[in-house]
Amino acid sequence: MKHPLTAMITASSSVPRWALCLLMMLAAAIPNAARAQQPAGQVQHLQGMATAQQPGAAARFIAAGDSIAEGDVITTTEKGYAVVAFTDGTKITLRPATTFAVERYAHNEGTEAGLMRLIKGGMRAVTGLINKINPGALQFRASTATIGIRGTSFDARLCNEDCRSEDRAAQSRPPPAAVLASDLVVARLIKVSGDVTAQQEGKPVRHLLEGAPLYMGDALQTGPDATALVGFRDQSRLAVNPQTLVRINGFSYSSARQPNNFALQLLHGGLRMFTGLIAKAQPQAVSVRTLVATIGIRGTGMDISCEGPCADGAGTGEGASPAPALLAAGDGLFMHTWLGLTFLDGGGSSVDVPLDAVGFVGADRMPRLLAALPEFMNSFKVPRPDMESVDWDALFGAQAYSGEDGLYLFVRDGHVFLETANGRRDFGVGEAGFVGGDNLPRRLAPPVPRFLSDDPFPIPELFVSGDKRILQLFGATLGQPGQEICRL
Incomplete structure (x- = not known):
């Protein structure tokens, strides 16, 4: 009135x-x-x-x-x-x-x-x-x-x-x-627990809650007790462990301006990845890079842990590598394939990591398969992302x-x-x-x-x-x- x-x-x-x-x-x-x-x-x-x-x-x-x-x-x-x-x-x-x-x-x-x-x-x-x-x-x-x-x-x-x-x-x-393009938003947080942040280079840190958008170039970081479940536009999913830092280096899906592309960089920590529609149509367009190796995708689900030489370049690469039975989380890059097929490319050589196999790259940057899954890879705090229900229409419809x-x-x-x-x-x-x-x-x-x-x-x-x-x-x-x- x-x-x-x-x-x-x-x-x-x-x-x-x-x-x-x-x-x-x-x-x-x-x-x-x-x-x-x-x-x-x-x-x-x-x-x-x-x-x-x-x-x-x-x-x-x-x-x-x-x-x-x-x-x-x-x-x-x-x-x-x-x-x-x-x-x-x-x-x-x-x-x-x-x-x-x-x-x-x-x-x-x-x-x-x-x-x-x-x-x-x-x-x-x-x-x-x-x-x-x-x-x-x-x-x-x-x-x-x-x-x-x-x-x-x-x-x-x-x-x-x-x-x-x-x-x-x-x-x-x-x-x-x-006019801004709405496809700037490449992903959203489906679930958040604890302190989860994102940052673009040269810009302030953003503290993220459920539903928060992510953009190309974002560095997503979880705190000591924090986890995150992330859904991408192509229906890929990431379940991110505590104390993990992962950057979205590239993402394009169904864009008239550029071809499909999905490139992550795991700087340290652990995550579980379930690939989506880009990997089904063009698996070569999907990759996860670390300091010691690049992970190639064949349309799959996998667990990745990146610590020690994988994250900080420690070690000279000389001498004998640790015995598989003695390997621990801080010794390098570990990858367990639980669906489909992946491969590890160390630059000079590569190795396929088939279903239920475990690949490893240490300070020598030589990819190889391990005889058994290290125990710490069984104790990821986050669940497999393919087991999580997602309302894709709510995220991107x-x-x-x-x-x-x-x-x-x-x-x-x-x-x-x-x-x-x-x-x-x-x-x-x-x-x-x-x-x-x-x-x-x-x-x-x-x-x-x-x-x-x-x-x-x-x-x-x-x-x-x-x-x-x-x-x-x-x-x-x-x-x-x-x-x-x-x-x-």
């Missing part, structure tokens, strides 16, 4: 303009309840007009520099937008005709939490310290779903005919140059944009999920999703709808207040609150 002041402004066609100006001046004189509270943030930029309202209080017009407090409901007009900066570094761009509520906000040591609600319209957001300190403590909700975030940058729109109109209008323009009314989401960075009473879907960089009338969260197949990919309103983390390049967009006005109706 609109508050009385907003209702009067909406009905401006029947009120003299001088009366509207007087109304605005009276509104400015009303005691500001938000000033008595600890500020949650402030309006960094305002184009056009906007109001904020505390529960039980009259609405107040806001301007750049004004404080925003817990409990405020912010409303932008159809010809305006606002950029709001919160004290923890969270920034939000509120599009025209948007209503947005700061229902809960705490940014004090030990009490970090936030609950924001998108009631109408659309927003572009980047999260700050609350979510970094306490992942999951900051939530965004809409009428149909909860938007869960893990430290990220995303857009959300509650859509009806406005989005469809924008999408139709955008079709006449060239596509934006920097997508459908084309149909123009349906509902909540739409686009992820620019990080990990986001949409959750309703009927299900959950996880999203990574470049992916879009929606929740429609059936209250089921779904992933959208590329291309991303143009009303999301062509959004002209500022991305909050890139916004610079006072930038002269800020344009008049979709009829949004420039200047101070009330300027467009108080110019007599």
Whole structure:
């Protein structure tokens, strides 16, 4: 329900303009309840007009520099937008005709939490310290779903005919140059136990939870007591032991831009691998590299342990190798084939490792078969990945944009999920999703709808207040609150 002041402004066609100006001046004189509270943030930029309202209080017009407090409901007009900066570094761009509520906000040591609600319209957001300190403590909700975030940058729109109109209008323009491809997400975590992280070279470490996306170049690491089950787009699966580091050096599946490819690098630790559709069609396109040897695939399941010379290059390669009965986990690369066929290639020689056989490569980098499976290879903490049930549609299923009314989401960075009473879907960089009338969260197949990919309103983390390049967009006005109706 609109508050009385907003209702009067909406009905401006029947009120003299001088009366509207007087109304605005009276509104400015009303005691500001938000000033008595600890500020949650402030309006960094305002184009056009906007109001904020505390529960039980009259609405107040806001301007750049004004404080925003817990409990405020912010409303932008159809010809305006606002950029709001919160004290923890969270920034939000509120599009025209948007209503947005700061229902809960705490940014004090030990009490970090936030609950924001998108009631109408659309927003572009980047999260700050609350979510970094306490992942999951900051939530965004809409009428149909909860938007869960893990430290990220995303857009959300509650859509009806406005989005469809924008999408139709955008079709006449060239596509934006920097639209992200949704196939950037190459894998997701199906199960997580303990501290599991991923890192791209030169970028911050990401702490991963169930559903988290993985990308080409990611180095996935498990802590001392942590395990992970990973599902790839081609339905390959990895069960990763504690204290393991594995990097995704290459992955491409059913891409029009490049051939199928699946290349892992096991830097140390242990994993169990069950290959998928790439290995069935093109086994030569799948490999696992270590420091002492490359593992080739024939469409299979295998256990791999890489320690000692396999991980750190220790040893000169001279002298006799240890007796098979005395080999232990730290002596090199061990591989047990429990389904199909694999081979070990040490560079100078290779050896096939058939079903139920065990291959070994030590400091001498000479692949060979062992007479028996070492005992430690029977004690992997993670189960065989082919024994785990996987909902592949939930991980990677997508459908084309149909123009349906509902909540739409686009992820620019990080990990986001949409959750309703009927299900959950996880999203990574470049992916879009929606929740429609059936209250089921779904992933959208590329291309991303143009009303999301062509959004002209500022991305909050890139916004610079006072930038002269800020344009008049979709009829949004420039200047101070009330300027467009108080110019007599």
